[in-house]
Amino acid sequence: MVKKYSKTKLKMFQKIIEEKMGVVTEDVDAIKDNMGSASNKQGGNTPDAIYSLHMADAGTDSHEQEKNFMLMNRGSDYFKNLEVALVRVKDGSYGICKICEELIVEERLVEVPCATKCVSCKETEKLGL
Numbered sequence: 853m854v855k856k857y858s859k860t861k862l863k864m865f866q867k868i869i870e871e872k873m874g875v876v877t878e879d880v881d882a883i884k885d886n887m888g889s890a891s892n893k894q895g896g897n898t899p900d901a902i903y904s905l906h907m908a909d910a911g912t913d914s915h916e917q918e919k920n921f922m923l924m925n926r927g928s929d930y931f932k933n934l935e936v937a938l939v940r941v942k943d944g945s946y947g948i949c950k951i952c953e954e955l956i957v958e959e960r961l962v963e964v965p966c967a968t969k970c971v972s973c974k975e976t977e978k979l980g981l
């Protein structure tokens with residue numbers, strides 16, 4: 853008895869996920885822009901440029917940069933999770949709890965589109981059971 857969300861619902865979730873992806877992309881871009889203007893006058897806003905800048909900058913006064921990198925990494929982790937969610941929407945397995953295989957409630961998915969566990973499994977996990 854495998855439960856699934858209907859095609860219509862999946863379409864709706866897909867939209868939510870894609871919107872979130874757009875927001876994350878904008879956030880990360882904004883951070884990159886900030887870093888570009890604050891610390892790199894040569895321009896070059898490609899991720900590669902930023903990466904090498906980060907490597908070269910290790911050990912110098914880069915508290916602000918560290919913070920930005922953390923935000924950026926968090927952003928891209930989130931983005932990756934959203935990408936995975938999108939794949940699951942497409943193969944129809946979206947919204948199914950990884951652990952108990954019950955459907956994750958719709959409200960939770962709207963709030964946390966990359967959720968892969970239902971609330972009770974998540975809670976159990978938090979308690980370390």
Ligand SMILES: [Zn+2]
Nearest residue numbers: 949952970973
């Ligand atoms: Zn579950």
